Amino acid sequence: MADYPPTVRDLLAALRELPSIGPRSAERLVLYLLEEADGTKDRLARTLQAVGTRVHPCTRCGFYAEEEICELCRDPTRDPLLWCLVASPGDVLRIERASAFRGVYHVLGRKLSPLEGVGPEQLPTSSLLTRIERELPREIILALGTDAEGEATALYLGQLLKKTGPRISSLATGLPAGGGLEFADSVTLSYALAGRREL
Incomplete structure (x- = not known):
């Protein structure tokens, strides 16, 4: 054959x-x-x-970049003290398409997932904590999705980050339950950002 x-x-x-x-x-x-x-x-x-x-991760936030620092981190019109913490670089694009956020990002890279062997020890929090200490953000929005992994990660990080000083908030309701940001349209994401709540 x-x-x-x-x-x-x-x-x-x-x-x-x-x-x-x-x-x-x-x-x-x-x-x-x-x-x-x-x-x-x-x-x-x-x-x-x-x-x-x-193309490689931005050395500051973890989004895609061709230079050391990505275009979003270099943009002088963005609020460097307002952060949005997301799980993946694709989530940055989803939030950007909602046109409702003018701060900067931090890409965590993964979420808690006991079934895949990702516990708190495996979360890459050291670079996040170092960056917080260096840049002293005013607020960090946890935009990790409403699936079980995203909610667990947000709960864990909320407790961890409260000790660092900035206001910690999460997206408002309206996102699909049990889903990641990839399933939300730009209008829903825009409302979720506008109605975020403090943890």
Whole structure:
């Protein structure tokens, strides 16, 4: 029985590792790339290489950056004393699309998840605490989602961060129960930011 050459099989396997890409989707993408002649394949290869070598976490907040500090942290119109603590860089983009927040961010990188072996010891809080001590924020909004992991992480961090000095608040209700920020539309996120409550 005929099969693809080894290099094509490797590409199929790599594509299947991406979220939402199953065997058929991967095969459709590979067939398109093998047959296209408009330069998409070359542009995709160059762009993936550039992303792999040039994009890294911002040394200040953890969002995506090509320089040492990301564009959001360098923006002089933002309030550097108002922080939004999120679980992932994708959450930064979700909040930014709501156009309701003009402070800065801190990307925690993970949430508490006992089933995955992530307890309080595994949370990367040392960089957060060091940054708080250095920059002395006025308020930190915990925007970690309303799923069980997000709520548990917010509860734990709320207790930990209250000792550091800034006001600690969380997003208001209106976010879907049991879900992360990726399931909230920009209007709902905007209302949740405006109606945040102190912990």
